[in-house]
């Protein structure tokens with residue numbers, strides 16, 4: 001069952017009392033909940049979506065507080081509605097959904113983009129992976145590059161990603177230099193680190209395993225993962 005807080009005479013009365021505010025959304029939702037409970041219907045998931053991130057954040061937080069006060073414990077469905085498309089639509093959705101998830105609020109999520117529905121799913125997975133809540137992809141750690149960088153980081157990261165993106169569950173780091181790279185690999189399972197001009201070093205965890213010419217780096221990384229029995233064919 002879906003409770004729409006924007007429709008119907010009850011919602012209109014709430015809008016009149018509270019204005020179009022998080023307080024109004026929450027009180028309206030609570031009124032609907034009380035009606036459902038009076039009919040002994042409790043199979044509910046509550047959504048407090050709004051198209052503005054600060055409004056939806058405030059509405060969900062207040063909903064949690066009010067439900068606590070009233071002894072209610074309904075699951076919450078998170079989303080930023082009408083988030084738009086492209087990069088900003090994804091950033092807006094992530095800002096709202098991830099902030100609440102990181103606070104321990106939320107049970108289900110939906111990223112709403114003005115794009116084909118299947119484009120929404122990877123964003124949901126990425127949010128959950130970035131927060132450490134689900135691991136459905138390889139986690140890549142890569143430095144931003146600087147004057148010390150010993151190879152074309154963007155190109156190498158792309159190559160490493162293309163070769164390994166099917167290996168669910170691994171953390172792989174691509175770092176531009178040996179000076180800061182190994183210390184900043186964030187405990188990755190494998191590291192590809194600039195060693196000296198034309199050479200890279202491959203790491204397993206914190207240990208340097210071998211030095212190889214840069215043009216063999218990706219192939220040797222795959223060989224190392226294979227030798228550890230952690231490779232699967234794409």
Ligand code: SF4
Nearest residue numbers: 143146149176177181
């Ligand atoms: S790891 Fe090395 S190359 Fe990358 S940003 Fe840090 S210092 Fe620069």
